[in-house]
Amino acid sequence: MSRREEFVAKARALADEIAQVSDRPATLMEVCGTHSHQFARYGLGQMLPPQLELLSGPGCPVCVTSAGEIDAALALARVPGVTITTFGDMVRVPGSDSTLAHERARGADVRVMLSPIESVDLAEQTDRQVVLLGVGFETTVPGVAVAVAEAKRRGLRNFSLMGAHKRLMPALAALMAAGDVSVHGLLAPGHVSTIIGAGAYREFVAQYRVPCVVAGFEPNQMLRGVLALVKQLAEGRAEVENEYPGAVSEEGNLKALAAIDEVFEPADSQWRGLGVIPLGGLALREEYADLDALARFGIEMPESREHPACRCGEVLRGAIRPPECSAFGAACTPEHPLGPCMVSSEGACAAAFKYEG
Numbered sequence: 001m002s003r004r005e006e007f008v009a010k011a012r013a014l015a016d017e018i019a020q021v022s023d024r025p026a027t028l029m030e031v032c033g034t035h036s037h038q039f040a041r042y043g044l045g046q047m048l049p050p051q052l053e054l055l056s057g058p059g060c061p062v063c064v065t066s067a068g069e070i071d072a073a074l075a076l077a078r079v080p081g082v083t084i085t086t087f088g089d090m091v092r093v094p095g096s097d098s099t100l101a102h103e104r105a106r107g108a109d110v111r112v113m114l115s116p117i118e119s120v121d122l123a124e125q126t127d128r129q130v131v132l133l134g135v136g137f138e139t140t141v142p143g144v145a146v147a148v149a150e151a152k153r154r155g156l157r158n159f160s161l162m163g164a165h166k167r168l169m170p171a172l173a174a175l176m177a178a179g180d181v182s183v184h185g186l187l188a189p190g191h192v193s194t195i196i197g198a199g200a201y202r203e204f205v206a207q208y209r210v211p212c213v214v215a216g217f218e219p220n221q222m223l224r225g226v227l228a229l230v231k232q233l234a235e236g237r238a239e240v241e242n243e244y245p246g247a248v249s250e251e252g253n254l255k256a257l258a259a260i261d262e263v264f265e266p267a268d269s270q271w272r273g274l275g276v277i278p279l280g281g282l283a284l285r286e287e288y289a290d291l292d293a294l295a296r297f298g299i300e301m302p303e304s305r306e307h308p309a310c311r312c313g314e315v316l317r318g319a320i321r322p323p324e325c326s327a328f329g330a331a332c333t334p335e336h337p338l339g340p341c342m343v344s345s346e347g348a349c350a351a352a353f354k355y356e357g
């Protein structure tokens, strides 16, 4: 048997076992953009019994960045002498009237970087004001924290941060509290969990009685995660299980968590689709407050104004699936996205468009 045949046989065996164990209709949410893409890419949803519904949740870091945060970044890009550095997908996310890519075409200096520390090096080599636009969950925050601390250590007066970082656990709690979607099980994101640890989900699971399984990104790892969820449902359990033990420990990455804690503290944050979530984001600690880009350039965070036709917020809450948006594949495509869920390589709309047509 070839490796591919072996792989497919394992996937089929797992899907059969899921079908045998699954004894009730259930909605399972994958809280990770990479999971969403892998499910769509390998057609794993079609291997599951019809009573199991898979929904994408608020796990795509670019998608959950609010329109107000994008508009603030656009305002910074328009300040003479400012260079914006950020990650690739952010450049194409629409704000209320522009994108960073459009601002670049109009003459703004917007650069894509692979690592946050590149922004610090750039600041050292230029007289321009370098603003790092930092987005994402606990996975990307440690790198940004290290860059901010390094800029401080080097005494750079032309480096600052516009942070739009998000914390996963407050968002999951907000999602459950909103109650507009019944979620019976959560497939927890492998990447974020490597940082926060499987233990971070225990209080949440105890409070909301929702089974939660940390899963890896290979198709069979995800199917094993789904199997663990349906087993819990069939047995009336609601527990945290770690199906990705090679990468995720109970306590997480203590060094990365310490790096975050050195520079940031929890703060309220505006999420696309979920509104302001108490302690759902991170703010610079007082010792680093002089590196806050919005304060340095006197820019207020604008109100979020999203495209009226875009239903990304509902997609991120799992309230609708991407094809239910009337713009999907028509007014909104990867070439001409109306919202971030169609821009990002981790967005649910982009995944549905690419793999499900």
Ligand code: SF4
Residues within 6 Å of the ligand: 309, 310, 311, 312, 313, 315, 322, 325, 326, 327, 328, 329, 332, 333, 337, 338, 339, 340, 341, 342, 343, 349
């Ligand atoms: S298809 Fe486009 S317009 Fe519709 S929710 Fe997705 S990103 Fe927004």
